[in-house]
Amino acid sequence: MTDPFEELERQLRRAVRISSGERSRRAWRGHRRAWAIVAVAMLVASATALAATRLVGGQSLETQGRKIALRAARETASVPACLQVGGPSTGPVLSEGAPLAAITVLLPSLATPVSSRERAATLAQFVRARLNAILLSRTLRTIPVTPHVQLLVAVGVGESGGESVRSPLACARARLARAQQLDGKRPATVQRWARWRLGQMRDTVPGLQTLYIFELPVPLPPHVLAGGGTADPVRPGHALKPGLPLVAGEPGGARLLIGIAARDAAHIRLQTRDTGAMHGLPTQVAVREGFYAVTVPRGVRKFRLIEVAADGRMLRPVDLRQ
Amino acid sequence: MRSRNEHVVLSSRTDDAGLLRQIADGDERAFSMFYREHLDAVVAFFARRVGDRELALDLTAETFAAVVIGAGTYAGDAPAVAWLFGIARNKLRESLRRDRVEDAARRRLGMEAILLDDAGLEQIDERAGRGESKLLQTLGELPEATRSALIARLLEEQDYGQIAARLQCSEQVVRQRVHRGLKKLRAGLKEES
Numbered sequence: 382m383t384d385p386f387e388e389l390e391r392q393l394r395r396a397v398r399i400s401s402g403e404r405s406r407r408a409w410r411g412h413r414r415a416w417a418i419v420a421v422a423m424l425v426a427s428a429t430a431l432a433a434t435r436l437v438g439g440q441s442l443e444t445q446g447r448k449i450a451l452r453a454a455r456e457t458a459s460v461p462a463c464l465q466v467g468g469p470s471t472g473p474v475l476s477e478g479a480p481l482a483a484i485t486v487l488l489p490s491l492a493t494p495v496s497s498r499e500r501a502a503t504l505a506q507f508v509r510a511r512l513n514a515i516l517l518s519r520t521l522r523t524i525p526v527t528p529h530v531q532l533l534v535a536v537g538v539g540e541s542g543g544e545s546v547r548s549p550l551a552c553a554r555a556r557l558a559r560a561q562q563l564d565g566k567r568p569a570t571v572q573r574w575a576r577w578r579l580g581q582m583r584d585t586v587p588g589l590q591t592l593y594i595f596e597l598p599v600p601l602p603p604h605v606l607a608g609g610g611t612a613d614p615v616r617p618g619h620a621l622k623p624g625l626p627l628v629a630g631e632p633g634g635a636r637l638l639i640g641i642a643a644r645d646a647a648h649i650r651l652q653t654r655d656t657g658a659m660h661g662l663p664t665q666v667a668v669r670e671g672f673y674a675v676t677v678p679r680g681v682r683k684f685r686l687i688e689v690a691a692d693g694r695m696l697r698p699v700d701l702r703q
Numbered sequence: 704m705r706s707r708n709e710h711v712v713l714s715s716r717t718d719d720a721g722l723l724r725q726i727a728d729g730d731e732r733a734f735s736m737f738y739r740e741h742l743d744a745v746v747a748f749f750a751r752r753v754g755d756r757e758l759a760l761d762l763t764a765e766t767f768a769a770v771v772i773g774a775g776t777y778a779g780d781a782p783a784v785a786w787l788f789g790i791a792r793n794k795l796r797e798s799l800r801r802d803r804v805e806d807a808a809r810r811r812l813g814m815e816a817i818l819l820d821d822a823g824l825e826q827i828d829e830r831a832g833r834g835e836s837k838l839l840q841t842l843g844e845l846p847e848a849t850r851s852a853l854i855a856r857l858l859e860e861q862d863y864g865q866i867a868a869r870l871q872c873s874e875q876v877v878r879q880r881v882h883r884g885l886k887k888l889r890a891g892l893k894e895e896s
Contacts, residue, residue, distance in 0.1 A: 385823040386830065389764050390738055394731040396771050396812040573815050580816070618824040619757060 445567065446574020453560035453575070454582060462551035465584075473507045473535075475518040480536040481590050483620045487644055488592075488671040491536060494519040506533050510595055510610065515539065517590075525599070526674040527666070530637065533595040533610075534672070539584075541591050541612035546584050553585040588617040594627055596639055596674070611639075623688070623697065634679030635661075640686070642668045647691035649673050653684040719783030727775035738767060741787055746827060747834025748791055753798075756827040757819055761804040764817065766791045768808035852880035 457463050485492045494500070503521040507514075510533070520536040539545040546552040560575045583589055595610040611627045623646075627639035642649065649666050661678035668688075677684065688696040719740075725733030745766055749759035769790045777786055797805050817823075848870070855866040863881075867874040 384826060385760060385817045385819055386742060386826065388817050389760075389767070390735060392814045392817075393738065393767055393771055393812075394734055396768065396814065397726055397729055397731050397734045399812075569813070577816055618819070618821050620755060622755070 442568060442570045443574045446564070446571045446576075447578045449560050449564045449567070449571065449575040450556075450578035450582075453556045453563060453579065457552070457555045457559050460552065460555045462546065462548035462555055464547045466545055466547055471513070473504065473512050473514050473516050475504070475521075476515050476538055477519075478517050478538065480517055480520050481588065481615055481617055483615050483617060484536060484590065484592060487621045487623065487641060490670040491520045491522075491534070495522045499523060503533055503535070506595070506597065507535065507593075512593065512595075512610075514541065514591070514593065514612075516593070522670075523597075524670050524672055526639070526669050526672050527676075529599050530639075530674045531597050531599055532639065532672055532674075533593075533597055535593045537591040537593055537612075539589055539591065540614055541593075545589070549585040549587045553579070553582075556582075556585070583614050583616075586616050590615050592621065592626075594639060594672075596627060596629055596637065625701075631676060636677045638675045638677060640673045640675070642671055642673055643688045643696045645690045646688035646696055648689055649675065650687040650689050651675065651684060652687065653681055719787075720777070720779050723770075723774045723777045723783055723786075726771065727777075734771065737770070741784065742767075743830045743834035745787070745791055745834070746830040747832075748788065749795065750827065750831035751835070752795060756824050756831075758798075758804060759831065760817065760819065760823075760827055761806075762791070762794050762798060764814070765794050765805055765808050768812050768814060769794070771812060772808055849880045849884040852877050853884040 454463075458465075480491050495503075500518065500521045503523045504516075506523070507516070507521075514535075514537040516535045516537050520534070522534050523531055524534055525531040556579050557576065560579060561572075564572045564575050579585075592613045592615055593610065594613075613621070613626055615621050621641065623641050623643040625638050625640045629637045629639070631637050640649070646668050648668055651662055651664055651666070653662060662681050662684065663675065666673050666675050675686070684701055686699045686701065688699075690696055719737065722733045722737040726737060742763070745763050746759060749762045750756065753759055753762065766787070770787065773790070777783060794805060851870060852866055855869065863874045863877050866877045870877065
């Protein structure tokens with residue numbers, strides 16, 4: 382791949398050249414009578430607006446591009462490089478290997494294996510939750526985030542479910558070639574949207590991993606398999622971001638928020654201006670191995686989470702409403 | 704509010720105002736000079752604030768696209784580099800407010816998305832590092848008290864009040880130190896060029 386900054390410079394130089402031509406034409410028009418300027422300006426404005434949202438056959442250029450990408454993926458499904466490599470269909474299986482740096486930068490503890498007993502107990506819970514995935518053995522763990530909630534956490538290989546294509550790079554090239562055959566005569570914008578959509582397809586991202594998080598009530602009622610769960614795909618080099626990957630409903634209309642904290646955050650401070658609603662909202666919760674859980678009672682509409690470091694520094698305020 | 708002169712220290716070696724006029728006239732080479740002169744500092748500016756390399760590249764691209772579009776509107780009443788970082792700050796603010804990267808300028812210019820691989824991501828790190836080290840190297844030649852005030856203000860974006868509390872002096876003294884430090888840095892960079 383070319384240097385992204387050289388590529389950016391190349392595109393911008395071209396834009397300088399083109400926009401200069403447009404300015405020259407505008408200057409030429411400036412010598413014409415006023416009514417002509419108005420008419421031309423209106424025409425240019427209309428053409429620009431039309432170009433931006435142009436519909437061909439009732440579809441926007443974006444939709445056409447996306448459809449071409451999907452068709453290219455469909456039509457290359459039988460190419461050897463694009464054959465699906467299936468994940469497990471009967472529950473989780475374990476694999477060796479390390480989690481991506483993009484994950485451990487925020488959740489460093491996932492790089493260190495826990496005891497075999499804890500690992501086995503966590504795996505048993507994932508089996509109970511009927512998770513079909515290839516999990517990295519060393520990342521399996523149970524993290525108690527509050528006295529009433531614990532998290533089952535693991536990093537999996539590939540997309541959620543462990544499915545991927547046989548050769549991601551070769552498959553990406555095959556899809557791109559097919560898309561170019563399909564969109565060769567379409568406007569450049571359609572081609573750009575097609576390429577963009579192909580780049581979004583995660584099954585051709587080499588080294589992609591998925592972070593699985595399940596919340597589990599403590600104690601777990603016998604009839605419950607597991608609480609809510611989420612699977613966040615993480616691309617190599619694209620760092621996992623702090624945020625709220627999981628929001629679950631609680632009895633009485635409350636909501637349980639499961640968060641990944643910013644690096645160095647030791648606890649989360651909670652604030653709301655609605656003083657009546659502060660009743661029942663904790664003022665502070667601890668961050669455990671990068672995760673935290675907050676139960677927000679029904680009736681709390683606007684509130685603020687502030688990530689705070691161990692030395693008291695405020696790291697990041699997040700305003701939320703529900 | 705940040706002083707518009709703060710970013711002058713990042714670069715003032717070329718006649719930026721002249722380059723912007725040439726860019727407005729369609730001079731590609733002038734654009735390349737302006738771009739290469741300020742690229743590292745702009746990448747460092749975004750990388751430090753968003754902590755996401757891909758997002759930093761997107762914001763950098765959007766900022767320079769806005770430069771191409773708006774070069775003809777630069778009035779020359781403020782340093783060109785302050786104008787550039789004014790655009791960068793606006794792009795950052797918009798991005799944070801809307802929780803997505805604005806791409807209006809790039810779309811207007813018909814630019815394509817830039818695909819990134821691991822090597823590309825490393826280059827973003829390298830450029831961000833160079834942008835910062837360039838500034839830090841020059842800062843290192845300043846007296847300790849002035850340097851502390853400048854770093855707190857320029858890199859950590861602290862309020863004057865916060866810096867005063869940390870350095871245990873009055874807000875007025877901090878303002879003076881920042882002002883003198885910027886002046887010395889500008890003078891130093893001019894001598895170097």
